Amino acid sequence: MLDFSFTEEQEYFREILKKFAKKELLPHYTKWDREGKFPRHLWEKLAELGVNGLRIPVEYGGNGADCVTTGIAAEEIGRGDFNLTYGVMLNGLIGEIINHHAREELKQEWLPEIAGGKKVVGIAVTEPAAGTDAGGIKSTAVHKGKEYVLNGEKSGISVAAYGDAFIVFAKTDPELGNRGISAFIVPRDLPGVECKEYEDMGNIPIGRGSIYLNDVAVPEKNLIGLENMGFIQVMNGFDLSRLLIGLQCVGAALQSIDETIEHVKIRHSFGKPLAKYQAVSFPIVTHYTKLEFVKWQAYRGLWLRDQGLKHSKESSSVKWLGPKYSQEAIHECLLLNGHYAYTKEMPLEQRLRDVIGLEIGDGTAQANQMVIAKAIFGKEFRTY
Structure with missing residues (x-):
């Protein structure tokens, strides 16, 4: 049997977002671009509507929604403010990565903050010489004692200028190629993290830019999942x-x-x-x-x-x-x-x-x- 309909709950959610997008987002869509500002207050407003935590389980402050419902949010928020939809897309991706792969300590520390709109987290994969070929990244993470020391440059990273933290992918075993990459949560305020914003053609409020990692000591507990599985x-x-x-x-x-x-x-x-x-x-x-x-x-x-x-x-x-x-x-x-x-x-x-x-x-x-x-x-x- 084929069924192309949405559930009553999904239709109700769509109507809420449609009204929000038309009333509160659309009239101000161009404002943030003109002023070059990241509307963090709207990011927090999305959290109140349950949008930021759609792919985060209820026990961590999210909604535990399915992927179809998350798609409804992307479509409707995209109608009102294209750039604010990063709150759906980025948080959906990052919420899944942390929930499925991180240790319990990291889940409890970060997922409620993301779902509540208190923390903006980016994902840092791309590098100057590794875009489409994500397995070709050069950034390294060397295990020393109870820390990993990260070095490298990430480029074209969304929310680089405004993110509170980033999920950074780096080589922990360069000899393994794609199988030697690990993922880490790297707070922006760690010593050695430097962010530079681009002057982009579009997506201005998202603050895309480069992230420079210079001997950044990341606690061992910030490793997401197994080493070399990133x-x-x-x-x-x-x-x-x-x-x-x-x-x-x-x-x-x-x-x-x-x-x-x-x-x-x-x-x-x-x-x-x-x-x-x-x-x-x-x-x-x-x-x-x-x-x-x-x-x-x-x-x-x-x-x-x-x-x-x-x-x-x-x-x-x-x-x-x-x-x-x-x-x-x-x-x-x-x-x-x-x-x-x-x-x-x-x-x-x-x-x-x-x-x-x-x-x-x-x-x-x-x-x-x-x-x-x-x-x-x-x-x-x-x-x-």
Whole structure:
């Protein structure tokens, strides 16, 4: 039996987030970009709504929600404030990693703080010479006594400028390659941690940047899971974050389409509404259809994850096409709204800048196509 419906609880949750996004997020979406500020108070507001702890168990202050419900949050918050959706995506990924792999002491220390919006935690995998090839990281973690000493540079890290801590992946046994990577919780205030913010094109309130680790002594207890098992932990987590990113982008694009439909209904040209012209309505229909396809593939992938079934190719297809179709739709909406949409008086130009960033983050189009090719052709046909 196929059932494409949401539960009553999920629909209720969606309505709460929809109202919150429209009333409290959408009117101020461009403000944080213009001012270059991270709206920590809204991050805390998400916690009050239960959004930050969706993938964190109830016993640690979270909601213990399923992945489909988490996807609903990504889509609806994405409609109101694309950048605030990092509170869904990052916390979902990090919540799973800590809950599934960390020792009890770390769970009790960090999960309630994340769920309550008191701590903002980033994930630091990417390096200057290791992006798509996450297994090629050069950062090291040397075990000395009751500490690990970390050295290296992480680049392109979301919330680098504002995070209270980071899950850092480093080589604990360089001779093992991908199998020699471990994960650590590294508080920002440890000696030797230095963060530098980028001047990005978009996602400005997220404070993306580099993290420099210079002889950072991390307590042994901050190791997440088993030594040399970090690569496996993060790769599985990316299947979740890629699905959430797809819905985050689709939410922003569908909001843009809704706004544009209202515009072309009331804007007249040659005596009739713009919506009456097929050259206007058909492109909107095309983008809407593509976005709906991606949206339902995303929810299917989240459902598969909830069932414990394989979903890597579904996740990669959503991550590949979600940002791509979304930026194309937003671009079209910008053009259909005319020259005012090219100004910073409207949110369209910011949505376009913001969404383009996620055509790169969490795996490029090419990287995700490689995952899909491996799944449908089989490992024996790999050429990479």
